Amino acid sequence: AQSVSQHNHHVILSEAASLELGCNYSYGGTVNLFWYVQYPGQHLQLLLKYFSGDPLVKGIKGFEAEFIKSKFSFNLRKPSVQWSDTAEYFCAVKMDSNYQLIWGAGTKLIIKP
């Protein structure tokens, strides 16, 4: 079955640390890839997306993600996190076999000031 895995359910970092959140999917065809973020008390919002082209995509607030097709991965990165990055992060994948978005379980990120 098609699935999306986010390896870490909880991540705790100190401010200024580097961040990498993993996202892997199980599907060999064409994909559209998304990272969404939910800040405490706020709506889910799009952080960045990949449809085609340069596999390194940049999103809002200094986040970026790299699509590595051979590894079926779309990991989210940020060189230096801030306390305001505390949130839950969701990876989502659209596989060309259907129009449904498949969601990862989410990663809760806590940044210690």
Next chain:
Amino acid sequence: KAGVTQTPRYLIKTRGQQVTLSCSPISGHRSVSWYQQTPGQGLQFLFEYFSETQRNKGNFPGRFSGRQFSNSRSEMNVSTLELGDSALYLCASSLSLAGYEQYFGPGTRLTVT
């Protein structure tokens, strides 16, 4: 542009009752998706409507149903409520089918007692 709106924002119901939640998408958006979000299960896809037709459905029992009107507004209904239905119900709209960028509403917090 106004964002996705959901009503009501909070709801308390008793086991066995039924409930109807409403979602108004961003103007011009034709796709509406519904999700259930709980701390234990994360984001679970319920169904997606596009041009008044259900296009995708998640793995929820038949007690969960929905519909979309000609103005793209959508409602979801849960009959014979169970304690386990307590959750945040999110609505998301998209210009096209949900394989593209989705915009989320604030959610309806349903508590079943």
